[in-house]
Amino acid sequence: MTAPALEKPPLPAQPSADPAPARTTAPASPEPAGRASSASPARRRFLQGAWAVSLLAVLITGFVGYLFTLSHVQERHYQSTAHKTFRDQLARAVAPTGAAADGDPVALLDIPAIGLHQAVVVEGTTGRDLMRGPGHRRDTALPGQAGVAVVFGRGASFGAPFAELSRLRVGDKIEATTGQGRFTYTVNVYGDGDHPISDPVRNRLVLVTGDSDWIPGSTVLVGARLDGDPETNPGGRPATVPYDKALAADKGALATLQLWMLGLLAAVVSATVLARVWHRSAAYLSLAPVVGALLWAVYENAAALLPNLY
Structure with a gap:
């Protein structure tokens, strides 16, 4: 009696010889290190200059108003x-x-x-x-x-x-x-x-x-x-x-003006530091009268440098 023939199990599917390439997004090319490092300081200098010009404009406008x-x-x-x-x-x-x-x-x-x-x-x-x-x-x-x-x-x-x-x-x-x-x-x-x-x-x-x-x-x-x-x-x-004399400027006020300006700068720096370690609004409100009084003294001494008949 002849034994029945055994069926061979199916072979696993072989991968295609030419598989479709996966769609990937190419990474953006990084900016040259030299350009990035040079742009940041330039931007900082621009912002510092803009702040300085704005502050000077505010001070001059305030002096005219005074x-x-x-x-x-x-x-x-x-x-x-x-x-x-x-x-x-x-x-x-x-x-x-x-x-x-x-x-x-x-x-x-x-x-x-x-x-x-x-x-x-x-x-x-x-x-x-x-x-x-x-x-x-x-x-x-x-x-x-x-x-x-x-x-x-x-x-x-x-x-x-x-x-x-x-x-x-x-x-x-x-x-x-x-x-x-x-x-x-x-x-x-x-x-x-x-x-x-x-x-x-x-x-x-x-x-x-x-x-x-x-x-x-x-x-x-x-x-x-x-x-x-x-x-x-x-x-x-x-x-x-x-x-x-007519049209004379009180040049003696120059030294006093410099002292008042130093006092004003110290008050502004103190307000900035205090705002970092304390409540910001409270710091600014507490030092605002001091800054205002110092600014008035600065303007008054600056006015003394103008011709006395102005």
């Missing part, structure tokens, strides 16, 4: 305080009639034609003195006294008391009040930096301001004669200093 807004508030505050002080001195008959300390009130000035009323005239004509109001040149007579009285006033910043001085016309009245009484002057002559006032009358008043409401390059002068008899001039006036 000159044309906040400086007027500052001058009005001083005028209000000085007016009360001088009125009290007049009432007690102790107002100065001779030499006085820098910044002390020495007279009241009224010029109705340009809308100036009860302006307190302070002693001195440096840039800092004229931040307080019109200034009496220390080596001249006081208004109402025998001789020539000279008063400077700003034309654009810090209240700009003499901004409209050029509108005065011959015949306009100027009234001054001092510890010796009330006096009236009549405008009669004009001049400028190139053509000083020439007037043979001995007892007169000369008002001086800048010739521009931008950065002045010369002066405007208005002369007025005293109506009536003058009061006694005690003399003994101190000599002027270089910063008393």
Whole structure:
């Protein structure tokens, strides 16, 4: 009997000789190391420069705002305080009639034609003195006294008391009040930096301001004669200093400005460091008044470097 033939098991399928290639995404070629390393520092330098320019623009804008807004508030505050002080001195008959300390009130000035009323005239004509109001040149007579009285006033910043001085016309009245009484002057002559006032009358008043409401390059002068008899001039006036001259800049403020700027920088750095270790909002709020006060001092000293009649 013949044994049945055994069936052979099927052979496993052989892989194809030409399999379809797998679809793969080619890796992006890496950026050259040199280009990446050079782009990052360049970007950092650009951002640092942009921040520096932005900060400088903010500071300059703030300074312009200070000159044309906040400086007027500052001058009005001083005028209000000085007016009360001088009125009290007049009432007690102790107002100065001779030499006085820098910044002390020495007279009241009224010029109705340009809308100036009860302006307190302070002693001195440096840039800092004229931040307080019109200034009496220390080596001249006081208004109402025998001789020539000279008063400077700003034309654009810090209240700009003499901004409209050029509108005065011959015949306009100027009234001054001092510890010796009330006096009236009549405008009669004009001049400028190139053509000083020439007037043979001995007892007169000369008002001086800048010739521009931008950065002045010369002066405007208005002369007025005293109506009536003058009061006694005690003399003994101190000599002027270089910063008393028309259009002079108070260069002594430069060192003070640098110190205030260092203080401002220290306050900003302190606020930045404190914000990292403390609550950010609380850090900024706590140091904001300090930064504001330091910034005000920086702007005030920077303004002293401008021409004193500005």
